[in-house]
Amino acid sequence: MNPKFRLNEIVAMRGGEGIVSRLRWLEDRIYWTGGLGRSELSCRFGISITQASHDISEYGRITPGNIVMTSGKRYVPSASFKPVFPKCARSFMEDGRHEGSALPLKVERNPDPWLAVDHRLLAALVSASVAATPLMVATPEGRVALCPHCIVDDGTSLLLRGWSHATGSEELWRLSDLSSPVPAPSVAWVVHMGHDVLAP
Structure with a gap:
């Protein structure tokens, strides 16, 4: 059959x-x-x-x-x-959470990282990327001029990938570690395209 x-x-x-x-x-x-x-x-x-x-x-x-x-x-x-x-x-x-199906191995979910996102910070990052204007942002290592390129959602936290003028390279920061964003028009906007970096 x-x-x-x-x-x-x-x-x-x-x-x-x-x-x-x-x-x-x-x-x-x-x-x-x-x-x-x-x-x-x-x-x-x-x-x-x-x-x-x-x-x-x-x-x-x-x-x-x-x-x-x-x-x-x-x-x-x-x-x-x-x-x-x-x-x-x-x-x-x-x-397996249903009655009659209970399993000894449980599933725990991490909180959705988007629920805790700082709206002011995210709005500043989006605006900066649209206007191609770098930001000066407070990080655990001090204030850094950066060009935000990408938000990375790894399922448990949100990361920002962008160009750091402090190191002259692409860096990753936890969004929760960033604060106090202000425009930094005195530094160049750097576009990251694969391995090529263009600084107008």
Whole structure:
């Protein structure tokens, strides 16, 4: 039996999308955690143990030999296990927060760095880049004349990549370390293009 063909048949049935959703979940559970019991499927979707057994049997018919039942009545992947559904680690871990799916391995998210950005500083950097006018900015090392080229979002913090007139090279600064920006029209705007630096 072609698994995709059978899944399309199930989707066309009344309530079929719900069945396919459960089949996807049970396969993910087996794939990521190494096993599944009927009670886990029952608890996750609020279905009876009988319905959970039916779903597991349906999955077995769609993917013959993909899973085996242990003596403890848990379903585990066989040596020839081959997923039918695409796998997404993020989706699985986020789903793991639901009741009945609790995982001992938790996911913690860092605060969005954009929520703490200094709007006055960012506005000054954007304006400077539009006008091609360097800025004099306070840094932990002292005030520096710089040409802002790029905001780098590394997922946990925001960085500014730009030309430093103090070092005569491209530098990276944490946005949170910069403050008190003022125009510095007395120094040249430097455009960074790969390895070529143009100073008009």
